[in-house]
Amino acid sequence: MIRFLKGLILLPIAVVVVLLAVANRQPILLSLDPFSEGAPAFSVTLPLYALVFGAVAVGIVVGGIGAWLAQGETRRDRRRKTRELRRLQVETDRLRSDAAPAGRPGNPGRSSAPALPAPAARA
Known part of the structure; x- marks a missing residue:
């Protein structure tokens, strides 16, 4: 549909350009x-x-x-936010890996706190 609309708009413009030339x-x-x-x-x-x-x-x-x-400025802000997001993802992964063995029995050095749930995937 978009291709048709582009053709509908660009074809008359092309005709006018050729006629001008x-x-x-x-x-x-x-x-x-x-x-x-x-x-x-x-x-x-x-x-x-x-x-x-x-x-x-x-x-x-x-x-x-x-x-x-x-x-x-918008591109600079986006790069800054992307770096912050990556840093937070690394920290979240580290915390999950530290909390995952805590639920296993026989691991005396760790607390028995439940593991953090995985974040919902965004569409």
């Missing part, structure tokens, strides 16, 4: 020199659709980098 094939001069109007030092001639697609691609990359940087 076909309709805007004329070359334009992209100048990166704001001081020289007649013969700019840094300029390139390319089709208009290439300029538009390039600008969209740069926008996607810049937006992705911005989102990645904004999520840095």
Whole structure:
């Protein structure tokens, strides 16, 4: 179902992109020199659709980098919590292994406290 919805949304977008590229094939001069109007030092001639697609691609990359940087604190917090969870799991396993032989008869050095129950599995 999701595949169908993606196709339903992406197909019209692809058609519009192709129509934009076909309709805007004329070359334009992209100048990166704001001081020289007649013969700019840094300029390139390319089709208009290439300029538009390039600008969209740069926008996607810049937006992705911005989102990645904004999520840095969340990733750091998750790593910290994962380390704490692993530490607690190791401690829980150690306590279980210490408490497991306690219930056996004939083990004088240990208390007869019941073993800790296993945690419920999460889905």
